[in-house]
Amino acid sequence: MSERKIVFYTRRAIFLLTAVVVAIPLLVKIEMPVVVGWPARNLYEAVERVPPDKIVVVSISWSAGSKGETAPQTTALIRHLAKSGKRFAIWSFSDIQGPELAQAIAAPLADEYKRKYGVDWVNWGYKSGAASMMRGWAQDIWGTIKEDRNGTPVAKLPFMQKAHSYKDIGLIIDISAGSLSGTPTFRYYVQFLKGIYNVPVGCACTGVMAAETFPYLDSKQIVGMLRGLAGAAEYEELVGFHGEGIRRMTAQSFAHLFVIALIILGNVGYFLGKRRSAQSPSPQEQQK
Amino acid sequence: MSNPDLLVVWIGAICTLAVYSILYRENPVFRFFEHLFVGLATGYSVQTVISQILVPQWGKPLVVEGKWYWIFALLVGAMFYFVYSKRQVWIARWAMGLFIGFGAGLGIVGFVTEFVPQITASFKPIVEFSTGRLGFNNLLIFLTLIAVMSYFFFSLEHKNRALSGSAQAGRWLLMIAFGAIFGNTVMARVSLFIDRMQFLLFDWLKLPHPH
Numbered sequence: 450m451s452e453r454k455i456v457f458y459t460r461r462a463i464f465l466l467t468a469v470v471v472a473i474p475l476l477v478k479i480e481m482p483v484v485v486g487w488p489a490r491n492l493y494e495a496v497e498r499v500p501p502d503k504i505v506v507v508s509i510s511w512s513a514g515s516k517g518e519t520a521p522q523t524t525a526l527i528r529h530l531a532k533s534g535k536r537f538a539i540w541s542f543s544d545i546q547g548p549e550l551a552q553a554i555a556a557p558l559a560d561e562y563k564r565k566y567g568v569d570w571v572n573w574g575y576k577s578g579a580a581s582m583m584r585g586w587a588q589d590i591w592g593t594i595k596e597d598r599n600g601t602p603v604a605k606l607p608f609m610q611k612a613h614s615y616k617d618i619g620l621i622i623d624i625s626a627g628s629l630s631g632t633p634t635f636r637y638y639v640q641f642l643k644g645i646y647n648v649p650v651g652c653a654c655t656g657v658m659a660a661e662t663f664p665y666l667d668s669k670q671i672v673g674m675l676r677g678l679a680g681a682a683e684y685e686e687l688v689g690f691h692g693e694g695i696r697r698m699t700a701q702s703f704a705h706l707f708v709i710a711l712i713i714l715g716n717v718g719y720f721l722g723k724r725r726s727a728q729s730p731s732p733q734e735q736q737k
Numbered sequence: 738m739s740n741p742d743l744l745v746v747w748i749g750a751i752c753t754l755a756v757y758s759i760l761y762r763e764n765p766v767f768r769f770f771e772h773l774f775v776g777l778a779t780g781y782s783v784q785t786v787i788s789q790i791l792v793p794q795w796g797k798p799l800v801v802e803g804k805w806y807w808i809f810a811l812l813v814g815a816m817f818y819f820v821y822s823k824r825q826v827w828i829a830r831w832a833m834g835l836f837i838g839f840g841a842g843l844g845i846v847g848f849v850t851e852f853v854p855q856i857t858a859s860f861k862p863i864v865e866f867s868t869g870r871l872g873f874n875n876l877l878i879f880l881t882l883i884a885v886m887s888y889f890f891f892s893l894e895h896k897n898r899a900l901s902g903s904a905q906a907g908r909w910l911l912m913i914a915f916g917a918i919f920g921n922t923v924m925a926r927v928s929l930f931i932d933r934m935q936f937l938l939f940d941w942l943k944l945p946h947p948h
Contacts, residue, residue, distance in 0.1 A: 464760045471927070471934050478947040517932030518925060545785040577790045580843045596793060636851060644850020656925030660918045668858035670851070677921065678928040696948050697931045704927045 463711065470707045474699040480691075481699045488666055489683035492651045492673025495620055496529055503619030504612050505530055505537040509547030510634035515626035515655055520554065521681035521694040522653040523624050527555050529688045531562040531570075535619075536608060540573035540594075542582060542637070543629040548574045548598055567597075567606045574598030579629055583641045587615040587648075615646040620672070622651040625658065633658060639670045653680060750941040753933050881910050 473479075499505055507526065511519035530537045539555055541547035552572050564570055573594045576582060586593040590612050591603050603609040611617055621642060623635035635652040642648040649672050654662050656677030665671045675684055678701055681694030755770040799807040816832035819825045859882075861875040887900055888907030895901040938944045 461761060467930075468934065471931055472938065475931070475935060475938060476944060476947060480948075515929070517929035520932075545782055545789070575785065575789050577786075577794070580847065581839070584843070598789075600793070636847075640847035640851045644847075644854070656921040656923075656928065657918075659921045660914070664855060668855045670854055677925050678931075679924065691948075693935075697928065697935070700931045700934070701924065701927055704931075705924070708923060708927075 467704065467707060470703050471700045474703050475696075479699050480695065481702050483682045483686045483695055483698060485683045485686050486676075488674040488676065489680055489687065490673070491666075492622070492653075492675060493529070493684065493687040495649055495651055495672040496526075496535065496622075497533065499535055499619035501534075501536075502611060503536075503617055504608075505535050506618055506621040507537055507539050507551070508621060508623040508625075508634065508638070509539060509541045509551040510543045510623055510629075511550070511626035511655075512544050512546040513550065516550070518655050518677045518681070519624050519626050519653070520550070521678060521692065521697065522675050522684070523551055524554050524558070524692060525681050525684040525688060525690075525694055526622060526624070526653065526675075527551075527558050528690060528692075529684070531555075531558045531564050532688065534562075534564075534569070536569055536611075538571050538573055538608070538612065541575045542577070542579060543627075543634045545575050548572055552598070567601070567608055569608070571606055571608045572598045580637060580641065583637055587642055587646060590614060590617070615642060615648050618642075618648050620649045620651060622653060624653040626655050627658075633661070635662070635665075635671065639665060643670055746940050750937060753937060757933075881907075884910055 496505065507523070507530070509523065511523075527537070529535075539548055539551045541551075555570065555572070556566075559566065559570055566572075574597060576586075576593065578585075582593060591609065594603055594609075596602050597606060621638050623638055625634045628634060629637070633654075635650065635654065638648075638650045643650045650670070651673045652662055652665070652671050653675035654677070656679075659674075659676040662671070662674055662676075666674055675681060678694060678697055682698040683694075685692050685694045752770055752774075755766050756774075758764055759767045795807055795810060798804040813832055813835070816828050819828035822828075859878070861872065861878060863872055863876050863879060864870070865872050884903050884907035886907070887903040888911065890900070890904070893900065895904050939946055
C-alpha cells in the first residue's frame with residue numbers, strides 16, 4: 450500500500466474510532482464526577498442573589514449550529530431560574546433563531562415548575578439594532594420591546610408591570626456562541642449595561658470563546674461564567690439535576706483521553722521516524 | 738411519536754449523515770446538502786426579518802399607529818442604494834457618513850466602559866501591602882506581560898541576552914496560551930459531535946437510553 454493510501458485510511462480510521470469512543474459512554478451507563486469550578490459557582494450564586502422584585506434577562510445569542518454546547522447551558526440556567534422562582538425574560542439581539550430555540554427549552558421547564566407565561570416569565574423574541582437598541586432598551590424596556598414573540602403588547606403582560614428599565618434588572622446572562630459585528634455578544638452588555646449602569650452581567654459561552662472571556666472575570670466585569678459543555682455540567686451539579694450536560698461530559702472526557710493518546714502516539718511516531726532517518730545513510734552516501 | 742415528528746427525525750438524520758460524509762471524501766451528496774443549508778438559513782433569515790423586524794417594528798407603527806415620521810427610516814435606508822449610481826453616489830455617502838458617525842460615537846462609549854475597567858484591574862500589587870505577602874498570581878501576570886510584550890518589541894534586534902531571553906520566554910508562554918485556546922476549541926467541537934451522536938443513536942436509531 451502506498452504511503453498516500455496509508456495516510457488516507459489512517460485519517461478515516463481515526464474519525465471512525467472517535468465515533469466509537471464517543472458512542473460507548475453514551476450507550477453504557479458510565480458517569481464521571483464533575484468538579485465545579487469557581488466561575489460556574491459565582492454565576493450560580495449571582496442568580497441566587499437576585500431579589501424577588503427584579504428580573505433576570507436571559508440573552509440567547511446562539512443558533513442551531515452551536516446547540517450541542519449552548520442548549521445544555523440554557524437548560525441548566527432556565528431550570529435554576531424556574532426552580533428558584535426567579536422572574537426571567539428571554540430575548541435575543543444577535544441571533545434570529547435564539548428565542549425560538551430557547552422557547553422550546555423554557556416552556557416545558559416552566560410547566561414542570563408551574564411557572565406561568567406572562568407572569569413569571571416572558572419571551573421578548575428577537576430585536577434588532579444591537580448597540581443603539583441596547584442603549585434605548587436599558588432606559589425604556591417597554592418602548593424598545595413593544596410586544597413579546599407572540600405579538601402580545603407588553604402592557605398586557607403582568608410580568609412587565611415591574612420591568613421598565615435597567616433599574617428592574619437584577620442580572621443579565623448572555624448565552625453566547627459568537628459575535629455580532631465582530632464583537633462577542635456578552636461584551637455589548639459589559640459596555641452598555643455593566644459599564645454605564647452597573648447592572649450585573651454573567652456569561653455562558655462556547656469552549657472556543659472561554660479563553661478570551663476570562664479577563665472579564667478577573668476584572669469583575671462579569672460575575673460568573675459557564676465554559677462550554679463542562680460549564681453546563683457544573684451548573685447542573687449546582688442545581689442538583691443530572692441532565693444532558695453531565696451525561697455528555699463522560700463522552701467528552703473519553704474523547705479527550707482518546708485525543709491525548711493520539712497526540713502521544715503521533716509524537717512517538719514522529720521522533721522514531723526522525724531517528725530512523727538520521728541512522729539510515731543519505732542517498733549521497735549510498736551512491737558512494 | 739407522531740408521523741410528522743418521525744419525518745423530522747428522519748430528515749435530521751439524513752442531513753447529519755450527508756454532512757458527515759465529507760469526512761470520507763468530497764462528494765456530490767455533501768455538496769447538495771451544503772447548498773441546501775445555505776438556502777434554508779437565508780430563507781429563514783429573510784422570513785424572520787420581515788415578520789419580526791420590518792412588520793412589527795416599522796410597518797405597524799407607520800401604518801397601524803399612524804406614526805408618519807417612520808417614513809424617514811425608509812428614505813434613509815433607500816439612500817444607501819445610490820451606491821450603484823456613479824452620478825448620485827454622494828447621496829449614499831451621506832447616509833454612510835451618518836451611520837459611521839453614529840457607530841463611532843457608540844464605539845467610543847463602548848471602548849471606555851469596557852477597557853478602562855480592564856486596564857485598572859490589571860494594576861495589581863505584586864506584594865500585598867496589608868499582609869506583606871507575595872501575590873504569586875499577580876507576579877505571574879506581571880512577568881507574563883513583560884515577557885510577551887518583549888517578544889513583540891521589534892525596535893531593537895533581539896541580540897541582548899536579557900531581551901532575547903525574555904522574548905524566548907514570551908514565545909513559550911504564548912504557545913501555552915495557544916494550547917489552552919486550542920484545547921477549548923477541541924472541547925467545543927467534540928461537544929457538537931456528541932450532540933449529533935446522541936441524536937443519531939437515541940432519536941433516530943431508538944437505541945435504549947442507559948441513563
